[in-house]
Amino acid sequence: MNAAHEKEALLWGLVGVTLFAATLPMTRLAVGPVDAPQLSPWFVTFGRAAVAGLLSMGYLWHQRARGRLNVPQRAEWPLLAVTAFGVIVGFPLFLALALRTVPSTHGAVVTALLPLSTALLGALWYRQRPSAGFWACAVLGSGLVLGFMVWRAGGFYLGTANVYLLIAMTTGALGYIGGARLTPRLGAEQVICWVLVASLPLTLPVALWFAPATPSAIGAMSWAGFLYVALFSMWIGFFAWYRALALGAVRVSQIQLFQPFLSLLFAVPLVGERLDTATLVFALAVIATVYLGKKMPVHTAPRPV
Template sequence: MDDARKGFLLGALGVVIFAMTLPMTRLAVGDAGAPQLPPGFVTAGRAALAGLLSIAYLLAVRAPRPARRHLPALALCAAGTVVGFPLFLALALRDVDAMHAAVVTGVLPLGTAVVAALALRQRPSLGFWACALLGCALVLGFAAWSGGGGLVAADGLLLAAVASASVGYVAGARVSAVLPAQQVICWVLVLSLPFTAPVALALWPQAPASGAAWLGFGYVALFSMWLGFFAWYRGLALGGVLRVSQVQLLQPFLALLFAVPVLGETLQPLTLLFSLAVIAVVAAGRHMPVGRPA
């Protein structure tokens, strides 16, 4: 199997893991009528727990410390993926359901592609951008339909989460080109521990939360914040950030499917039609040329 196909498959595995983040975060924080764990605690606590697991992993594999030149990119990755994305997402999910959040955050592949094109000085073809924009239009059209004809106030937080993740993904992918992907996310989490551990302890929930809320917290700590990135960053490094990032167009629809058994939300037939259309766009985008300027 060539690197491009392997990268695409690893990226798809990461997306499946990440698609559960929305319903599991909703389980963890609850809603405005029945709040569970505080959003700030979920954000810092999941990163702190994953950071402790990362220390054990790095010691087990005897990973060398990252070079000083990699620290800025690791810090930027931490700001986007450890702090920005989970915090904005958790705050928004207090006011909107997981299905609405899933479709709004569906613009993440386009955000990642734009950041990658600027940061990595790549020059995608017009066909690639056409596929990315078409996929984005499909996602936003679905968001407008499911939101009753327009966006809501919490969408600003969701779009801030998208911007944070886009920057963090590209920064992490750059380091993953020279370091093993699993070590990249581990170092990001370990370097964040001096911030995340004290904040998690300070925001430890005072009110009791349900077992389902703690289950959601456990998932986003172990899978969303840690193991999912093992596959995701390796996929970006092997298959290319611009190309592999487009598989995330499927993430909102996978999140919608997962929200049905996890949260009991209702899946509309039109969702399946949009999903098929997005799958077709992603497949077409994979075959569009992506190169660097001469």
């Protein structure tokens, strides 16, 4: 990757990560704590995809009117299904289920592990060979963020929530790379739109089934959280993120290391969390690992003839 493409990839990646960073506190607002539940995690998961899917229908119709619609080929539909499983069902559902019982700081463990998972899958799918130095920086950065989040949350939460978080992390990385592989031909915007539209026969009925019987009984902030994850976490954020991953999946994946700290920053006004000196120190350490990792070579393996 040349310097100009790398700079563009990192810029788009930063935009995507910034939009995704508010997902945890906004999801926490949407579902509410276990002692004061708001929207069902199932409604938040499938409802946000249904809203984004209806918007995607309008976007694809507009692209068709302009003669710019890219229709998925038959061979691409299985990859679209994998992407849908990861980013529409797997990651948001298990994240929402976990955040009903654990705080968003503990949930940020997911975003701490996503970069390493995305880099690993990206290296395999794109036949890239990161140097030992790159992997060392990736593991060190992930370890720093993971250690900080566990310490801040007061230790590991044993039980079902950690299983949910592990599943969310794995499926999220799978969905990221699946969409990135489709982006060069379909375009970042149309990839997520096709995934969302194709999922509407599932997401819309399930969302209606789990919709609150009395919408007025749900707090305004919970509805605000739901609208955010529908518009930005499920739709607009992927416009930037898939474009970034398509330009350089392995390097861009490490920008996700910033996401937990951005989530904490957003959580200050939304959830009432406090930023302290330790948070800033860990943030600077993680930034240093991302910078060093950016300098490490990443080679592309030759494809067999």
